Amino acid sequence: MRQPSVIxxxxxxxxALLALVAGLAACGPEDTKSAAAGSGAAGEPKxxxxxxxxxxxxxxxxxxxxxxxxxxxxxxxxVFRTLTTRxxxxxxxxxxxxxxxxxxxxTPSENATVxxxxxxxxxxxxxxxxxxSADIKYGIERSFAAELSGxxxxxxxxxxxxxxxxxxxxxxxxxxxIETPDDRTIVFRLNKPEGEFPYLxxxxxxxxxxxxxxxxTKYEEHPVxxxxxxxxxxxxxxxxxxxxxxxxxxxxxxxxxxxxPDRIDVRSGLDAAVINQRLSASQGADAxxxxxxxxxxxxxxxxxxxxxxxxxxxxxxxxxxxxxxxxNPKVKPFxxxxxxxxxxxxxxxxxxxxxxxxxxxxxxxxxxxxxxxxFGHVPYDHFPAGRTGDxxxxxxxxxxxxxxxGLTVTLTHSNDKDFETSPEIATAIQAALKKAGITVELQGxxxxxxxxxxxxxKKEPGFFLSHWGADWPxxxxxxxxxxxxxxxxxxxxxxxxxxxxxxxxxxxxxxxxKITDLEAAxxxxxALDKKIGEQALTVPLFxxxxxxxxxEDVKNVVISDWTGVLDVSQIAVK
Amino acid sequence: xxxxxxxQEAGAAPAVAPASGARSFWRRLRAQRxxxxxxxxxxxxxxxxxxxxxxxxxxxxxxNTYHPDLVDSAAGGVPIGSFGGxxxxxxxxxxxxxxxxxxxxxxxxxxxxxxxxxVATALQIALGLVIGLxxxxxxxxxxxxxxxxxxxxxxxxxxxxxxxxLAIVPAAFxxxxxxxxxxxxIGWSGMSKIVRAQALTLKSLDFxxxxxxxxxxxxxxxRRELLPSLAAPVIxxxxxxxxxxxxxxxxxxxLGVGIKPPTPSWGQMLTxxxxxxxxxxTYLLIPAGLLFVTVLALTVLGEGVRTALDPRAASRLxxxxxxxxxxxxx
Numbered sequence: 001m002r003q004p005s006v007i008x009x010x011x012x013x014x015x016a017l018l019a020l021v022a023g024l025a026a027c028g029p030e031d032t033k034s035a036a037a038g039s040g041a042a043g044e045p046k047x048x049x050x051x052x053x054x055x056x057x058x059x060x061x062x063x064x065x066x067x068x069x070x071x072x073x074x075x076x077x078x079v080f081r082t083l084t085t086r087x088x089x090x091x092x093x094x095x096x097x098x099x100x101x102x103x104x105x106x107t108p109s110e111n112a113t114v115x116x117x118x119x120x121x122x123x124x125x126x127x128x129x130x131x132x133s134a135d136i137k138y139g140i141e142r143s144f145a146a147e148l149s150g151x152x153x154x155x156x157x158x159x160x161x162x163x164x165x166x167x168x169x170x171x172x173x174x175x176x177x178i179e180t181p182d183d184r185t186i187v188f189r190l191n192k193p194e195g196e197f198p199y200l201x202x203x204x205x206x207x208x209x210x211x212x213x214x215x216x217t218k219y220e221e222h223p224v225x226x227x228x229x230x231x232x233x234x235x236x237x238x239x240x241x242x243x244x245x246x247x248x249x250x251x252x253x254x255x256x257x258x259x260x261p262d263r264i265d266v267r268s269g270l271d272a273a274v275i276n277q278r279l280s281a282s283q284g285a286d287a288x289x290x291x292x293x294x295x296x297x298x299x300x301x302x303x304x305x306x307x308x309x310x311x312x313x314x315x316x317x318x319x320x321x322x323x324x325x326x327x328n329p330k331v332k333p334f335x336x337x338x339x340x341x342x343x344x345x346x347x348x349x350x351x352x353x354x355x356x357x358x359x360x361x362x363x364x365x366x367x368x369x370x371x372x373x374x375f376g377h378v379p380y381d382h383f384p385a386g387r388t389g390d391x392x393x394x395x396x397x398x399x400x401x402x403x404x405x406g407l408t409v410t411l412t413h414s415n416d417k418d419f420e421t422s423p424e425i426a427t428a429i430q431a432a433l434k435k436a437g438i439t440v441e442l443q444g445x446x447x448x449x450x451x452x453x454x455x456x457x458k459k460e461p462g463f464f465l466s467h468w469g470a471d472w473p474x475x476x477x478x479x480x481x482x483x484x485x486x487x488x489x490x491x492x493x494x495x496x497x498x499x500x501x502x503x504x505x506x507x508x509x510x511x512x513x514k515i516t517d518l519e520a521a522x523x524x525x526x527a528l529d530k531k532i533g534e535q536a537l538t539v540p541l542f543x544x545x546x547x548x549x550x551x552e553d554v555k556n557v558v559i560s561d562w563t564g565v566l567d568v569s570q571i572a573v574k
Numbered sequence: 575x576x577x578x579x580x581x582q583e584a585g586a587a588p589a590v591a592p593a594s595g596a597r598s599f600w601r602r603l604r605a606q607r608x609x610x611x612x613x614x615x616x617x618x619x620x621x622x623x624x625x626x627x628x629x630x631x632x633x634x635x636x637x638n639t640y641h642p643d644l645v646d647s648a649a650g651g652v653p654i655g656s657f658g659g660x661x662x663x664x665x666x667x668x669x670x671x672x673x674x675x676x677x678x679x680x681x682x683x684x685x686x687x688x689x690x691x692x693v694a695t696a697l698q699i700a701l702g703l704v705i706g707l708x709x710x711x712x713x714x715x716x717x718x719x720x721x722x723x724x725x726x727x728x729x730x731x732x733x734x735x736x737x738x739x740l741a742i743v744p745a746a747f748x749x750x751x752x753x754x755x756x757x758x759x760i761g762w763s764g765m766s767k768i769v770r771a772q773a774l775t776l777k778s779l780d781f782x783x784x785x786x787x788x789x790x791x792x793x794x795x796x797r798r799e800l801l802p803s804l805a806a807p808v809i810x811x812x813x814x815x816x817x818x819x820x821x822x823x824x825x826x827x828x829l830g831v832g833i834k835p836p837t838p839s840w841g842q843m844l845t846x847x848x849x850x851x852x853x854x855x856t857y858l859l860i861p862a863g864l865l866f867v868t869v870l871a872l873t874v875l876g877e878g879v880r881t882a883l884d885p886r887a888a889s890r891l892x893x894x895x896x897x898x899x900x901x902x903x904x
Binding site: 273297298299300301302303305348350351353354355357358359360361388417423424426427428430431432442444446 | 638639640642645646647648649650651652670671672673741834836845849850851852853854
């Protein structure tokens with residue numbers, strides 16, 4: 001996700017500071033009518049009330065074709081039902097995929113290249129018309145239209161004929177690889193075995209869109225709801241989004257969404273400091289407020305830690321995400337595995353974790369896969385650096401590599417402050433490598449320039465900070481884009497930054513993709529991660545931990561290992 | 575021009591001439607208590623900046639070493655201990671999240687903050703003098719051209735231009751030098767306007783006319799006759815521009831386009847500290863307080879210098895001006 005520019009954020013931060021000094025004038029609650037009941041988060045969740053969502057990023061592109069989500073998103077999932085969805089449970093249980101519009105996770109056949117789904121009976125849109133399999137097919141097809149781009153690339157890569165399909169506005173015939181033999185059945189034909197298709201079916205692209213109601217790029221203003229809420233108003237391209245109950249949604253066909261509040265009021269474009277200030281004050285309507293995009297920062301955490309009442313209103317979660325150092329072995333001296341290993345040994349993960357916000361906001365990582373069961377995480381530490389690095393071992397390796405007199409390298413990072421690839425992380429690495437005789441020069445790039453540079457096969461630097469998040473909680477979307485040799489992209493965004501093209505790795509990825517038993521596949525992904533780790537193409541640094549405040553009246557907080565953040569579909573405010 | 579005025583102006587010129595002028599200048603400066611105190615503060619700051627390696631060695635610290643054990647990692651990295659982790663080793667405590675020594679970063683930061691402002695001010699003086707003198711002494715056409723350029727320069731929004739320039743220059747260019755060049759290169763118009771106006775007045779005076787009639791070239795006249803007389807307004811202006819330049823550097827660093835890590839500058843430290851104002855207030859208060867004291871001291875000193883160089887104001891001080899009493903009684 002793109003971050004707002006450093007300058008604008010800095011200016012915003014200083015304005016927030018000024019506003020605070022001026023007696024919180026600018027950060028007061030927007031609606032003081034619904035007074036706080038003061039009952040706290042305990043008690044049985046009941047229906048009713050208004051849930052306010054305070055966000056920094058607007059819900060732009062509120063069109064199921066354009067949304068890039070993991071598991072269908074948080075707010076989008078209130079309006080868009082999908083073929084499958086994420087299990088709305090706490091922790092590891094929540095990383096499982098469960099049926100949504102479909103009766104099950106799909107029936108694979110022909111070596112997992114054909115997936116067949118049957119829709120549950122009696123499911124309706126907000127206007128009372130029935131949801132059909134043809135609408136799901138149409139919804140997927142329109143995500144191929146150039147004007148509605150933005151989603152994940154998997155459907156284009158996996159569906160037969162997907163690579164050349166231009167969407168239903170240009171090609172009315174549609175995609176032959178999606179068949180709808182009757183109103184409740186949909187069949188997908190893939191160009192290779194994909195055992196993880198049920199995970200992909202959680203994304204909003206599998207949301208039904210009735211062709212008669214499609215308004216193209218304007219559809220996002222009022223998409224037809226299949227979920228418990230419908231869009232009442234959408235102002236300023238998703239800056240303020242108001243949702244109210246969809247009377248035709250039936251809880252009987254939807255086991256996942258609880259839909260307690262009567263109304264959801266999403267207010268975006270707020271500064272992170274203001275959001276956290278308002279949630280901690282929890283005044284008026286803010287008592288029934290949550291955020292779906294703003295974490296607590298280190299300084300805010302230090303403040304919350306001193307206040308027991310406030311600390312009780314912090315939700316903690318883990319999203320599958322890894323921050324790492326990437327090497328480009330085409331650039332000297334990183335072509336030498338000994339140099340890469342030496343850097344791995346020299347890393348001081350305690351300093352790095354502190355720079356990322358401390359042990360409550362980041363966990364040191366020695367594996368590329370996140371430390372969650374659904375990823376099939378297998379623990380390993382091939383180049384043990386201990387808590388604070390092993391400069392002696394690093395020096396020894398450098399000497400063997402012919403750099404006994406020391407080494408000067410350039411580390412590329414982004415200039416975005418308080419971001420995972422920030423100058424703070426880079427300087428922590430610089431300080432650690434100095435002890436091993438490695439002089440690190442820092443090359444900070446502005447955010448757009450940074451992502452263009454590190455994702456370009458031609459411009460890629462030798463040594464840079466990078467990060468990867470899960471499209472769904474499995475090893476597949478985590479390892480394949482980074483380590484599959486056939487996914488090296490010469491022109492365009494390349495994620496295989498180590499240019500690894502190992503036939504053995506490629507073959508194993510193909511083998512795992514054939515497995516439809518997701519748990520069995522996970523174990524194989526974990527083993528593959530351990531094996532790739534031996535090549536020291538990356539230095540895993542840390543996995544972030546999400547901590548988010550919520551208002552005093554918020555109940556039924558559920559945080560899964562899939563998203564790592566509280567699920568708005570479960571929250572009650574009464 | 576009346577004869578009396580001529581005498582007075584001519585008399586003013588030697589007042590700032592080297593030997594006796596400098597001595598009386600110091601005497602007049604010392605007579606102002608606030609200015610003397612400010613001068614002492616500035617001297618201390620400059621010495622601190624110059625002796626940064628010595629002072630940090632004395633404290634046994636350096637500005638870039640991480641001390642992860644001195645911060646509470648689970649609480650976001652807030653320094654352990656009171657007043658931001660003040661101890662015998664860390665005189666001003668440590669930085670949150672990194673545990674770097676604050677005292678070392680402050681004294682090294684002084685080097686950048688003062689150094690950048692000094693170079694920027696010198697550049698403003700040099701550009702202002704050259705452009706102002708050229709406008710005053712050159713042809714009418716040149717005066718018109720330089721006048722328009724100066725007007726445009728006055729109208730330029732300094733911060734916006736600086737932000738744009740700093741964003742496009744490659745990262746390899748040494749940052750402190752670049753910032754000094756940008757601040758100095760943009761902010762010379764005030765100086766050039768003063769120099770031009772003063773030079774135009776001086777040009778019509780007899781001693782300048784005499785020099786020109788004796789056949790000396792324009793630049794020789796400018797150097798030998800005009801420059802000494804321009805010293806007073808230039809020094810005064812510089813003394814007031816210097817603290818402004820410190821603020822501009824701090825603002826640029828605060829906006830994230832200034833000094834790059836790990837080099838500390840006070841402005842950069844303020845940026846890092848902006849979210850910590852509640853959890854670790856000393857982290858914000860120390861660089862902010864120092865910046866405030868420095869700018870205040872420099873401004874008071876600048877005002878003192880202006881007073882000491884201004885013969886009329888100096889006369890009111892009743893020191894160092896032999897003719898002071900007579901003028902007043904006249």
